[in-house]
Amino acid sequence: xxxxxxxxxxxxxxxxxxxxxxxxxxxxxxxxxxxxxxxxxxxxxxxxxxxxxxxxxxxxxxxxxxxxxxxxxxxxxxxxxxxxxxxxxxxxxxxxxxxxxxxxxxxxxxxxxxxxxxxxxxxxxxxxxxxxxxxxxxxxxxxxxxxxx
Amino acid sequence: xxxxxxxxxxxxxxxxxxxxxxxxxxxxxxxxxxxxxxxxxxxxxxxxxxxxxxxxxxxxxxxxxxxxxxxxxxxxxxxxxxxxxxxxxxxxxxxxxxxxxxxxxxxxxxxxxxxxxxxxxxxxxxxxxxxxxxxxxxxxxxxxxxxxxxxxxxxxxxxxxxxxxxxxxxxxxxxxxxxxxxxxxxxxxxxxxxxxxxxxxxxxxxxxxxxxxxxxxxxxxxxxxxxxxxxxxxxxxxxxxxxxxxxxxxxxxxxxxxxxxxxxxxxxxxxxxxxxxxxxxxxxxxxxxxxxxxxxxxxxxxxxxxxxxxxxxxxxxxxxxxxxxxxxxxxxxxxxxxxxxxxxxxxxxxxxxxxxxxxxxxxxxxxxxxxxxxxxxxxxxxxxxxxxxxxxxxxxxxxxxxxxxxxxxxxxxxxxxxxxxxxxxxxxxxxxxxx
Numbered sequence: 001x002x003x004x005x006x007x008x009x010x011x012x013x014x015x016x017x018x019x020x021x022x023x024x025x026x027x028x029x030x031x032x033x034x035x036x037x038x039x040x041x042x043x044x045x046x047x048x049x050x051x052x053x054x055x056x057x058x059x060x061x062x063x064x065x066x067x068x069x070x071x072x073x074x075x076x077x078x079x080x081x082x083x084x085x086x087x088x089x090x091x092x093x094x095x096x097x098x099x100x101x102x103x104x105x106x107x108x109x110x111x112x113x114x115x116x117x118x119x120x121x122x123x124x125x126x127x128x129x130x131x132x133x134x135x136x137x138x139x140x141x142x143x144x145x146x147x148x149x
Numbered sequence: 150x151x152x153x154x155x156x157x158x159x160x161x162x163x164x165x166x167x168x169x170x171x172x173x174x175x176x177x178x179x180x181x182x183x184x185x186x187x188x189x190x191x192x193x194x195x196x197x198x199x200x201x202x203x204x205x206x207x208x209x210x211x212x213x214x215x216x217x218x219x220x221x222x223x224x225x226x227x228x229x230x231x232x233x234x235x236x237x238x239x240x241x242x243x244x245x246x247x248x249x250x251x252x253x254x255x256x257x258x259x260x261x262x263x264x265x266x267x268x269x270x271x272x273x274x275x276x277x278x279x280x281x282x283x284x285x286x287x288x289x290x291x292x293x294x295x296x297x298x299x300x301x302x303x304x305x306x307x308x309x310x311x312x313x314x315x316x317x318x319x320x321x322x323x324x325x326x327x328x329x330x331x332x333x334x335x336x337x338x339x340x341x342x343x344x345x346x347x348x349x350x351x352x353x354x355x356x357x358x359x360x361x362x363x364x365x366x367x368x369x370x371x372x373x374x375x376x377x378x379x380x381x382x383x384x385x386x387x388x389x390x391x392x393x394x395x396x397x398x399x400x401x402x403x404x405x406x407x408x409x410x411x412x413x414x415x416x417x418x419x420x421x422x423x424x425x426x427x428x429x430x431x432x433x434x435x436x437x438x439x440x441x442x443x444x445x446x447x448x449x450x451x452x453x454x455x456x457x458x459x460x461x462x463x464x465x466x467x468x469x470x471x472x473x474x475x476x477x478x479x480x481x482x483x484x485x486x487x488x489x490x491x492x493x494x495x496x497x498x499x500x501x502x503x504x505x506x507x508x509x510x511x512x513x514x515x516x517x518x519x520x521x522x523x524x525x526x527x528x529x530x531x532x533x534x535x536x537x538x539x540x541x542x543x544x545x546x547x548x549x550x551x552x553x554x555x556x557x558x559x560x561x562x563x564x565x566x567x568x569x570x571x572x573x574x575x576x577x578x579x580x581x582x583x584x
Binding site for chain 2: 045
């Protein structure tokens with residue numbers, strides 16, 4: 001007897017405005033999986049941040065969500081694009097780092113496009129986060145959003 | 150003449166001379182033939198020893214291939230009558246079974262007694278014939294190759310023209326005829342008029358010095374141009390793309406110029422069609438974008454009402470998502486409304502917002518700051534617990550903002566604010582506001 005196919009949601013990101021649509025789809029997907037309201041919101045914010053990052057740096061990309069049972073129970077998030085990638089992967093996942101540099105006080109306010117917390121948030125929400133360069137160029141970000149027991 | 154030239158010496162010389170010499174006498178009335186002299190080498194091409202044929206010349210004659218012998222006999226008959234010199238060549242069956250070619254050359258004179266005397270020589274020309282045959286075969290092979298080359302060039306789907314410095318066209322293939330008409334016999338170097346060549350616009354005459362054919366002849370390695378050829382044979386005109394190259398001999402000297410050209414009329418027409426279609430697509434895309442814009446406006450109008458719920462108090466409930474375009478619209482309408490109503494208190498209610506990411510939070514903070522700059526207090530109400538948690542988790546600091554639990558608390562705060570303001574004003578004796 002084979003296990004029923006795991007639910008998967010694939011989201012194509014084409015513009016910056018797709019991020020909230022994608023986040024909405026992600027929240028509904030999480031609700032269908034029986035996630036708590038908080039986990040739904042967390043998954044939605046993750047997807048929004050990833051989509052925003054993809055649209056900004058790569059123009060377009062794809063985010064895939066799939067239910068995960070083991071070793072962590074939750075939802076696997078996979079975002080891939082064909083953009084220029086990130087020079088320093090470790091820095092990108094920390095707060096205060098935006099658009100390839102640290103937002104130190106000497107950076108003028110008008111040049112700060114984001115709050116500098118985007119991808120850093122992922123590090124707090126997702127477990128086992130892996131950021132890697134795709135073989136054909138571009139970035140692959142992967143992680144698992146663990147659901148409350 | 151040398152004094153010591155004896156008959157012996159002469160016979161030895163005759164032996165050394167290449168070929169076999171002979172002299173004979175024939176009595177035309179009896180047909181009897183006698184050798185006056187015949188060299189022993191006469192039998193060599195036939196492989197017949199002298200003892201067998203010296204008494205009977207017919208023995209050699211019989212070894213000649215039948216049809217060649219018939220011809221020889223016929224020629225000999227003529228020469229006996231007219232004394233015309235004889236030149237014949239034909240095949241002899243060597244006793245080894247090999248065929249050898251022999252050539253006989255002879256002159257004749259009539260003797261006093263009415264007989265005819267011949268003087269001749271016979272050569273074995275087998276080697277020469279073999280060389281001739283090889284040469285002929287090579288020549289025919291070369292002709293075949295040449296014919297094949299010409300046929301191939303002629304069959305090429307591109308026009309090929311080769312012009313020598315004297316203005317002649319040794320190569321002018323069929324496609325060239327189709328795209329440019331037949332080769333002009335005389336042009337005096339003015340190919341543009343001879344062919345009817347125009348610039349890509351189809352009107353301006355093409356300058357001769359820019360023609361790739363003439364540029365190639367002048368030594369330019371890869372001249373290239375697009376032009377229109379229009380003449381009596383091609384009245385509708387043909388748009389061609391031309392590539393040229395000089396043709397050099399082994400020493401590298403230019404011996405001709407050549408051009409290869411293609412009819413690009415259809416290609417250009419296709420490109421034009423593609424452009425038109427792209428434009429049509431773009432305009433239909435534009436129409437769609439405009440429609441989406443109108444729909445968005447309608448949705449925005451539905452989802453972002455701005456309500457004046459009390460004197461000087463505005464409420465803007467936000468439902469759904471807060472993207473940058475929608476934010477810009479909200480800011481504009483809210484600021485206009487604040488100014489119009491002279492509102493001093495604005496409540497932005499987020500009960501209908503399920504997702505707030507960093508960008509949305511950023512938009513909201515800017516929205517509230519802008520409202521405060523035009524002189525109204527602004528508070529956020531109705532933040533959902535999940536939104537609040539994620540906001541804190543992703544590290545968004547809403548500390549500078551006043552947030553209240555729900556719309557009711559917001560309204561209470563608004564009234565308190567209005568009261569404070571009135572009291573402040575009356576303390577100063579400036580309360581002129583309506584009650």
